[in-house]
Amino acid sequence: xxxxxxxxxxxxxxxxxxxxxxxxxxxxxxxxxxxxxxxxxxxxxxxxxxxxxxxxxxxxxxxxxxxxxxxxxxxxxxxxxxxxxxxxxxxxxxxxxxxxxxxxxxxxxxxxxxxxxxxxxxxxxxxxxxxxxxxxxxxxxxxxxxxxxxxxxxxxxxxxxxxxxx
Amino acid sequence: xxxxxxxxxxxxxxxxxxxxxxxxxxxxxxxxxxxxxxxxxxxxxxxxxxxxxxxxxxxxxxxxxxxxxxxxxxxxxxxxxxxxxxxxxxxxxxxxxxxxxxxxxxxxxxxxxxxxxxxxxxxxxxxxxxxxxxxxxxxxxxxxxxxxxxxxxxxxxxxxxxxxxxxxxxxxxxxxxxxxxxxxxxxxxxxxxxxxxxxxxxxxxxxxxxxxxxxxxxxxxxxxxxxxxxxxxxxxxxxxxxxxxxxxxxxxxxxxxxxxxxxxxxxxxxxxxxxxxxxxxxxxxxxxxxxxxxxxxxxxxxxxxxxxxxxxxxxxxxxxxxxxxxxxxxxxxxxxxxxxxxxxxxxxxxxxxxxxxxxxxxxxxxxxxxxxxxxxxxxxxxxxxxxxxxxxxxxxxxxxxxxxxxxxxxxxxxxxxxxxxxxxxxxxxxxxxxxxxxxxxxxxxxxxxxxxxxxxxxxxxx
Numbered sequence: 001x002x003x004x005x006x007x008x009x010x011x012x013x014x015x016x017x018x019x020x021x022x023x024x025x026x027x028x029x030x031x032x033x034x035x036x037x038x039x040x041x042x043x044x045x046x047x048x049x050x051x052x053x054x055x056x057x058x059x060x061x062x063x064x065x066x067x068x069x070x071x072x073x074x075x076x077x078x079x080x081x082x083x084x085x086x087x088x089x090x091x092x093x094x095x096x097x098x099x100x101x102x103x104x105x106x107x108x109x110x111x112x113x114x115x116x117x118x119x120x121x122x123x124x125x126x127x128x129x130x131x132x133x134x135x136x137x138x139x140x141x142x143x144x145x146x147x148x149x150x151x152x153x154x155x156x157x158x159x160x161x162x163x164x165x166x
Numbered sequence: 167x168x169x170x171x172x173x174x175x176x177x178x179x180x181x182x183x184x185x186x187x188x189x190x191x192x193x194x195x196x197x198x199x200x201x202x203x204x205x206x207x208x209x210x211x212x213x214x215x216x217x218x219x220x221x222x223x224x225x226x227x228x229x230x231x232x233x234x235x236x237x238x239x240x241x242x243x244x245x246x247x248x249x250x251x252x253x254x255x256x257x258x259x260x261x262x263x264x265x266x267x268x269x270x271x272x273x274x275x276x277x278x279x280x281x282x283x284x285x286x287x288x289x290x291x292x293x294x295x296x297x298x299x300x301x302x303x304x305x306x307x308x309x310x311x312x313x314x315x316x317x318x319x320x321x322x323x324x325x326x327x328x329x330x331x332x333x334x335x336x337x338x339x340x341x342x343x344x345x346x347x348x349x350x351x352x353x354x355x356x357x358x359x360x361x362x363x364x365x366x367x368x369x370x371x372x373x374x375x376x377x378x379x380x381x382x383x384x385x386x387x388x389x390x391x392x393x394x395x396x397x398x399x400x401x402x403x404x405x406x407x408x409x410x411x412x413x414x415x416x417x418x419x420x421x422x423x424x425x426x427x428x429x430x431x432x433x434x435x436x437x438x439x440x441x442x443x444x445x446x447x448x449x450x451x452x453x454x455x456x457x458x459x460x461x462x463x464x465x466x467x468x469x470x471x472x473x474x475x476x477x478x479x480x481x482x483x484x485x486x487x488x489x490x491x492x493x494x495x496x497x498x499x500x501x502x503x504x505x506x507x508x509x510x511x512x513x514x515x516x517x518x519x520x521x522x523x524x525x526x527x528x529x530x531x532x533x534x535x536x537x538x539x540x541x542x543x544x545x546x547x548x549x550x551x552x553x554x555x556x557x558x559x560x561x562x563x564x565x566x567x568x569x570x571x572x573x574x575x576x577x578x579x580x581x582x583x584x585x586x587x588x589x590x591x592x593x594x595x596x597x598x599x600x601x602x603x604x605x606x607x608x609x610x611x612x613x614x615x616x617x618x619x620x621x622x623x624x625x626x627x628x
Contacts, residue, residue: 018506041525051567056567060563062511064506065511065568065569065573129555130553
């Protein structure tokens with residue numbers, strides 16, 4: 001069955017069973033391998049993507065629910081040559097250890113920062129409560145998200161564009 | 167002349183009525199005791215009080231999530247307006263720091279505060295009046311040894327004439343049965359203890375018993391199901407809809423652990439209750455289970471038969487042999503139907519191999535699917551079950567960003583049809599819309615409750 005999905009701003013026609021989880025379609029059909037398969041049960045958060053501005057777990061969302069909706073994956077936040085503020089901040093603060101959970105962490109953070117560019121640590125902990133990390137880089141992840149907020153704020157000020165300048 | 171006499175009689179009658187009302191309503195002030203908060207208490211007494219405070223779940227109402235414990239100010243919505251819980255820390259100005267023990271005993275026993283004002287029955291003194299003087303003494307010792315917090319609760323937001331507290335004396339006259347329960351000689355020691363805990367400090371009925379138009383518990387329908395913080399408190403009498411009826415063992419396990427393999431995970435305000443009950447010894451938990459299951463009574467033969475089948479199907483390792491679902495039935499009824507969404511989004515966990523409490527409960531076992539009111543299952547689908555802070559816990563992802571009102575309604579209608587013999591739920595779409603919008607306010611709690619630690623991460627005012 002053909003389903004149309006919009007991922008990172010681009011339309012795609014996918015031929016898949018409508019009950020297929022979004023994660024499989026992203027990885028297998030669209031070669032967007034940023035979102036990771038962790039538990040497959042919506043318990044670990046490594047498959048987190050953003051749908052219409054909200055963090056959702058792609059391992060348990062059937063694609064039939066996503067027609068006409070705006071899906072953003074980590075690939076939509078920037079590129080290797082031109083990383084977005086979240087990616088830049090995670091690199092700057094070396095927030096990844098093994099890195100498996102990081103795309104999910106960043107997408108939950110992305111949804112949070114869209115709502116609230118200056119989240120408190122409490123806000124960040126709450127937004128990322130469903131994202132697990134076994135390596136234990138939580139303190140750096142917290143710092144990176146705060147930093148990303150700063151970068152976004154700086155980028156939105158007309159007189160200084162840190163990202164381009166830096 | 168006749169008119170004058172009538173006027174005199176009338177005026178006299180008014181005075182007599184006013185006098186009676188005054189006697190009924192008036193309570194003396196107990197003078198402030200400046201030294202009360204400085205008193206010292208035996209450590210054993212304080213420790214016992216801590217246990218009792220956990221049983222009474224005092225912290226849940228007397229704390230705003232994220233704020234210091236017992237400092238009050240939580241908005242308690244009632245059909246009559248909003249009542250804000252009071253500060254029960256030993257702060258002299260804003261808390262109970264100036265209360266001597268007699269004032270505390272009176273508040274628990276009669277629902278009257280230190281200065282003689284009647285308290286609103288949002289403070290469940292209809293239950294706390296059953297608490298022994300000795301236990302109140304321990305509770306007092308515990309509360310008076312907490313950190314004093316200066317915090318003034320907001321003014322209650324109630325309609326006139328309810329703002330006139332002496333009227334509560336009339337409420338009490340009609341609905342308040344003061345004092346400890348009479349012993350029932352025909353019952354076991356465990357039952358008697360269980361009744362004392364459940365009907366007294368535990369105040370189970372405050373949520374699980376329906377209330378009348380005056381906000382008083384309807385004693386004829388004790389444990390017949392009520393409401394709390396936007397959640398349905400299920401019937402825990404003969405009307406319980408649990409597919410496998412509760413028994414002493416399963417209820418005790420649930421109260422002890424916050425989950426049971428045949429009943430699922432406690433959530434909503436009950437998560438706090440099971441969380442707090444961890445402070446109690448096993449014997450007390452068992453006693454509560456003994457008493458509450460005696461109220462439920464023995465299941466009917468049909469219910470018992472059905473339960474035996476379900477046990478056979480779901481007990482222990484059998485689950486792993488039978489559960490292999492998520493077959494693609496989507497084409498049968500078309501993508502996007504309630505059935506298709508259920509199979510694609512719900513069944514992978516709820517018909518999976520993962521055991522309780524980490525796997526989804528099979529809906530064959532679900533009280534929620536069989537409940538007369540779908541509110542709880544709507545809450546859970548929309549808001550999920552947030553993880554406990556810093557420990558392994560049951561989790562369910564929220565679906566509010568993925569399913570629209572119609573889709574949630576479709577899934578629930580399908581589940582009701584498939585997993586329950588009960589009639590279809592009416593007005594699902596509207597209920598989902600109102601719950602989502604906050605018109606029906608729901609408090610969201612992780613599966614371990616929240617208000618037990620200074621950090622209430624994960625607490626969210628829904």
